[in-house]
Amino acid sequence: MDSLTQIVLGAAVGEAVLGKKVGNRAMLWGAIAGTIPDLDVVWRYLTDTITATEMHRGFSHSIIFALIAAPFFGWLVHQIKKRPDVGWTGWSKLFFWGLFTHPLLDAFTTWGTQIFWPFHWRVAFNSIFVVDPLYTLPFLICVIAAATRGRDTLSRKRTNNLGIYLSTAYLLFTVLIKFAVNHKVEASLQEQGITYTKISTRPAPLNTVLWNINVDTQDAYLIGDYSFFDSQPIVYKTFPKKRTQAQKWIERDEVQRLIAISEGWYILEKEEESWVYNDLRFGLISNDENDSQFVFRYLLTENDGTITATEDRPTPKNGKKLLIDLWQRIKGN
Incomplete structure (x- = not known):
């Protein structure tokens, strides 16, 4: 805390x-x-x-x-x-x-x-x-x-x-609220015919009414959110795992340590000339309608055979808008 x-x-x-x-x-x-x-x-x-x-x-x-x-x-x-x-x-x-x-x-x-x-x-x-x-x-x-x-x-x-x-x-x-959310998420996945291996739920910032959802499927992660005031079904956004492209990096000891830290919830992807490790446990942050990044991400660089990770948290461009959007989402869809 x-x-x-x-x-x-x-x-x-x-x-x-x-x-x-x-x-x-x-x-x-x-x-x-x-x-x-x-x-x-x-x-x-x-x-x-x-x-x-x-x-x-x-x-x-x-x-x-x-x-x-x-x-x-x-x-x-x-x-x-x-x-x-x-x-x-x-x-x-x-x-x-x-x-x-x-x-x-x-x-x-x-x-x-x-x-x-x-x-x-x-x-x-x-x-x-x-x-x-x-x-x-x-x-x-x-x-x-x-x-x-x-x-x-x-x-x-x-x-x-x-x-x-x-x-x-x-x-x-x-804790009781979390059990109720998990039950709702599991029901929504069953209704939508989605096969999954595990789910992770956590409250959104500053409240326990709106919850963020991670779903692990075979080739992708599904990310969504749920408010107790929602009237519409949960909508999930798909994020491909991209394991094949990043396999050489995944096998490295330093990256394996990051994977252990994030408990397997990660996406490793190439952005321009750099590789970025995204820790999915803390969800996304949006700077505008077309720009969303994971809250915890690390830039990976290799020098003399050693990989160095540099934390690269996105900085909100409009904090007031984020709070307004959060409040609107808490009120339901």
Whole structure:
């Protein structure tokens, strides 16, 4: 999830663990704990793109990291604060839950997280977009309201807990929504006589009403979307896999690593003189009616027998239009 959401979650967890003893400082340290796992972005500046992508939401988002790092950070804060009533164990408990709930939340997003690192199993429920106001705003309001009340008051505890309960209920509700969407997609494919091997659904930006759909068939991927307000059948756009033309590149180790990252959802194609690796998991972005590109794409170049991938995300030319189009599509077809 986005940084603000993780800060809010960490603050709420910190309050739940130590708020009664240290007041708003528990929220502060909880927010810091909730931010620490995302410091793995530093790998972008220390290694190549493929390796950095593999390490994103890896070790720092695992149970092992939480177990190792929590006692260290707990000891560090204990040395700074010297609170006998809290002690090393109290601060360690706060940091453990702040570090652990971060990857738990990320597991519901499309990118997922390697919570069971070192096992190469990325948990991704694909039920919530990385920025979702319906998750974050009520949670944020409850945390702010709790912070304004006395640390020994029952209303402070209840308000903070309300934020945790509401956000958790919404998160679980998105999983139920996803099941309903998958059922709708499977029915539409059967009605249209489409044979497929697997499907992938994920919410469109900022909501859980409109969902993007990927369908894997023998020679092509089908991409469509579905809103709960739709009155027309789901329409799929076809994207040929083009495996034969790109076979020599597909066999290369660096490309195989990208394929593993994208869980097999990819199209490798030649654009002018360059080869481009498209990660299909995050869908398309449109700059105008005739110009759509995949959100995650990498330019591949070869030097001295080594393939280098450079991230090439398309930049929206008209952000306001994208939001208007998104809202119109949410309202149904």
